[in-house]
Amino acid sequence: MIKIIKNFAQRVFSGLFKKKGEIKLGFYGSPNAGKTSLANKICQDWIGEDLGVVSNMPHETRKIQIKEKVVIERNGKRLEFKLIDTPGIATKVDFEDFLKFGLSKKEAQSRAKEATQGIIESIKWLDDVDAVIVLIDSTLNPYSQVNITIIGNLVARKIPVLIVANKIDLKKADIKKVQGAFPEYTVVGISAKNGENIEEFYEELFKLVKKAR
Amino acid sequence: MSKKKNKDKKDRKKDLTIHFMPYSEIANASTIERIKKIMGLILDNKIIILQGKLKPEEEVRLIENSMTLIGNIEGFQGIEIAAISGKESENLGLFNKVRYNIARILVGEQDAITIIGPASVVKEITRDPKKIELMLSRK
Numbered sequence: 554m555i556k557i558i559k560n561f562a563q564r565v566f567s568g569l570f571k572k573k574g575e576i577k578l579g580f581y582g583s584p585n586a587g588k589t590s591l592a593n594k595i596c597q598d599w600i601g602e603d604l605g606v607v608s609n610m611p612h613e614t615r616k617i618q619i620k621e622k623v624v625i626e627r628n629g630k631r632l633e634f635k636l637i638d639t640p641g642i643a644t645k646v647d648f649e650d651f652l653k654f655g656l657s658k659k660e661a662q663s664r665a666k667e668a669t670q671g672i673i674e675s676i677k678w679l680d681d682v683d684a685v686i687v688l689i690d691s692t693l694n695p696y697s698q699v700n701i702t703i704i705g706n707l708v709a710r711k712i713p714v715l716i717v718a719n720k721i722d723l724k725k726a727d728i729k730k731v732q733g734a735f736p737e738y739t740v741v742g743i744s745a746k747n748g749e750n751i752e753e754f755y756e757e758l759f760k761l762v763k764k765a766r
Numbered sequence: 767m768s769k770k771k772n773k774d775k776k777d778r779k780k781d782l783t784i785h786f787m788p789y790s791e792i793a794n795a796s797t798i799e800r801i802k803k804i805m806g807l808i809l810d811n812k813i814i815i816l817q818g819k820l821k822p823e824e825e826v827r828l829i830e831n832s833m834t835l836i837g838n839i840e841g842f843q844g845i846e847i848a849a850i851s852g853k854e855s856e857n858l859g860l861f862n863k864v865r866y867n868i869a870r871i872l873v874g875e876q877d878a879i880t881i882i883g884p885a886s887v888v889k890e891i892t893r894d895p896k897k898i899e900l901m902l903s904r905k
């Protein structure tokens with residue numbers, strides 16, 4: 554009973570005194586969806602530096618990467634948030650998949666271990682973010698259970714979501730399929746790699762963070 | 767006799783077992799009990815066809831649980847999972863949507879089907895809005 558009252562008081566007071574600019578913006582999605590590419594694009598545009606390393610090998614990001622204070626200014630409006638780039642969430646990790654990229658068995662096993670720990674860390678952070686950008690690779694089937702599970706969990710936690718269909722520069726990209734899979738959400742198609750449609754993304758980002766306040 | 771038993775055991779390992787789990791089997795179970803039950807069958811190399819759907823928080827716990835087992839249980843690579851609903855509530859009118867959601871709260875999502883299998887057996891499950899395709903591993 555005391556715990557319930559304590560939690561309730563904590564929620565009320567943290568809500569009352571939550572300062573603007575304390576928004577924790579999480580980047581979620583499957584491995585290789587382009588989370589770090591988009592995080593890098595934002596950091597390059599507004600801070601002038603990268604956040605993390607990007608590669609074609611799945612699970613390149615295996616630890617949470619945080620950029621403490623990102624400030625975006627557009628049309629006289631100012632947006633400040635903490636950017637949290639999470640390792641890609643997957644339901645399986647097979648070390649043999651990394652062998653195809655030229656890693657030794659030992660390196661592949663070590664990478665697989667780190668990847669599983671990264672996934673657990675990403676899941677834990679779901680309780681600690683205020684707004685989330687879910688990255689979906691628009692060249693792949695959007696109905697993957699990982700996407701559905703991530704979004705379902707965010708809805709259950711009442712965390713505002715923006716879906717970003719990435720890789721629209723590629724021939725196989727199908728943004729309409731992503732929109733069809735998640736008709737209740739705003740879907741923005743971008744190319745994090747070459748910056749295509751990034752202006753519309755920033756517009757939607759302002760709306761997303763506003764919902765989280 | 768014991769040789770025959772061992773042979774049977776070996777053969778059984780190669781067999782593909784599909785376990786049908788009616789919703790009543792998990793309806794009153796807690797999240798921990800549900801996950802324990804599912805993981806027990808997965809580790810036994812069985813593909814589960816579950817009547818109904820897990821809650822999003824249960825799905826995420828299932829993934830978390832799987833990740834902790836990878837590397838600790840020989841040959842375990844995680845899971846494949848996909849769920850499909852008979853009715854997608856977003857396509858219904860307001861009245862039917864309310865009715866559907868009330869029914870869901872009362873009896874659970876029994877019109878859904880969830881397929882869960884060990885990744886070493888199930889290579890891939892692809893889901894389109896109205897169909898699920900299951901690709902098995904040749905290993």
